[in-house]
Amino acid sequence: MILFRCFPWDGGVGPTARGGALWFPRMLQGEGRHDAPERYGCLYVSEEPVSAVVEQLARFVGMELAALDLLRGSLPLALAGLRLAESATLVDLDEPLVLAEEELRPSLVATHERSRTQADAAALYERHEDAAGVRWWSTFESQWANVTLFDRAVDGLDVEDVRALELEDDVVGEAARFLGLAVAA
Numbered sequence: 001m002i003l004f005r006c007f008p009w010d011g012g013v014g015p016t017a018r019g020g021a022l023w024f025p026r027m028l029q030g031e032g033r034h035d036a037p038e039r040y041g042c043l044y045v046s047e048e049p050v051s052a053v054v055e056q057l058a059r060f061v062g063m064e065l066a067a068l069d070l071l072r073g074s075l076p077l078a079l080a081g082l083r084l085a086e087s088a089t090l091v092d093l094d095e096p097l098v099l100a101e102e103e104l105r106p107s108l109v110a111t112h113e114r115s116r117t118q119a120d121a122a123a124l125y126e127r128h129e130d131a132a133g134v135r136w137w138s139t140f141e142s143q144w145a146n147v148t149l150f151d152r153a154v155d156g157l158d159v160e161d162v163r164a165l166e167l168e169d170d171v172v173g174e175a176a177r178f179l180g181l182a183v184a185a
Contacts, residue, residue: 001084002160003045003147006052008071009078009162021080021159024151033114034121034134034148041151042121042133049079051144053165053175058140065176066184067167076164079171085156088132090147091124102127110139125150132156141178 010019017023026041034042046052056077060069070077092098093109102124108116124134132153138144149157165172167183176183 001047001086001088003047003082003084003149004049004052005043005045005080005082006056006077006165007080008073008075009080009164010075011078011162011164015159016154019075021078021082021162022154022157024154026151031114033117035114035118036122036125039122040125043149045082045147045149046138047145047147049081049171050174050178051138051141051146052079053077053171054138054140054178055146057172057175057179057181060181061179063181064184065167065172065181070165070167070172078162078164079169080162081160083158083160084132084147084149084153088153088156089128089130090133090135091128091131093134093136094145109136112139121148 005021008019013020015022024041024043026037029035029037029041032044044055057065093104099106104120108120111117121134124131133147133149135145135147138146173183
């Protein structure tokens with residue numbers, strides 16, 4: 001399975017180093033949907049490249065998107081294609097039977113109440129020791145599947161490609177249109 005990650009990229013480091021495509025930023029986590037840095041680090045990825053980019057550009061809604069908006073600090077936003085091993089398992093929260101087995105409701109999976117989603121993710125992490133992560137739907141577009149990968153998945157991940165994003169990229173244009181962002185000329 002190919003998954004997509006949009007992140008601040010340091011092209012001069014290896015994939016698992018800080019700024020690399022497979023770096024799990026555990027020490028920076030705590031506010032994200034499924035963060036539990038005391039238990040694990042996680043990567044937020046998507047099955048659709050546009051979903052990963054929308055997650056990064058959503059903060060600019062109501063503004064004009066400029067080239068500087070594709071930087072985080074001094075690092076360019078990049079889109080990485082990551083291959084997850086076929087043998088990896090995901091707890092699929094888009095499957096009604098899984099939700100029933102886990103005693104979760106769709107409204108609680110997609111809530112913006114982070115204390116709830118973080119506690120649920122930590123419980124899934126503990127109960128499913130073989131799971132590489134959790135699959136769920138994007139709160140921006142329910143047809144986009146997002147995946148939260150736990151750091152125990154790192155050995156089953158390979159980097160297919162990484163590229164810095166530019167305003168002219170099709171995926172940036174698609175994300176901007178979805179969010180209603182004007183793109184600077």
